[in-house]
Amino acid sequence: PQISMTDSKKLTLNLEGSPEEWVEKFRNLRNPRDIATLLDVDYELLVYYLYKIPYENRYRVFQIKKRRSSSSTRTISAPAKSLKIIQHKLAQVLASVYEPKAPVHGFRKGKSILTNAERHVNQKYVLNVDLSNFFPSINFGRVRGMFMAVPYKLDEKVATVLAQICCFNNELPQGAPTSPIVSN
Structure with missing residues (x-):
């Protein structure tokens, strides 16, 4: 189908319904059309954004300096506006579906480096680890496998489309809104 610029303006940032409704719809995903319905996106637009837009136009890739080091850089892969929406x-849906374990503090509302550190006050030893290129270390196969595994148990076709929404160049991109929740 022909997609015009006005079609991309039809995308809104907020989902219809409640988090409980999103969870129910997510658990009942059976095919890619169900994904489009869940995300309030016309199916043809979803297909267009995932498969018709040239791969290199889906993201803008650039470098930024890392905070603590002036010499090393971090690669950011920022999704195009429509894909980002x-x-x-x-x-939003995954945040409603996913129930993180208590020790998880990364990328969670109300959790931070400080709430994590509070758990370790007065400990004799504390190990602090920063994984290099953390998001890109998680590949497409792992993301798809996560959606097929417990607790999601989604069909392979559904898991594949969800992983395609989340991944770029076979990895979880630093800069995509889905990367933090998927990495947890």
């Missing part, structure tokens, strides 16, 4: 919606 779709990812933002999927991140």
Whole structure:
């Protein structure tokens, strides 16, 4: 189908319904059309954004300096606006579906480096680890496998489309709204 610029303006950032409704719809995903319905995106637009837009135009890739080091850089892969909106919606759904374990503090509302550190006050030893290129170390296969595994148990076709929404160049991109929740 022909997609015009006005079609991309139809995408809104907020999902219809309640988090409980999103969870129910997510658990009942059976095919890619269900994904489009869940994310309030016309199916043809979803197909267009995932498969018709040239791969290199889906993201803008650039370097930024890392905070603590003036010499090393971090690669940011920022999704195009339409894809970013779709990812933002999927991140909202996943945040409603995903129930993190108590020790998880990364990328969670109300949690931070400080809330994590509070758990370790008065400990004799504390190990602090910063994983280099953390998001890109998580590949497409792992993301798809996560959606197929417990607790999601989604069909392979559904898991594949969700992973395609989340990944770029076979990895979880630093800069996508879905990367933090998927990495947890």
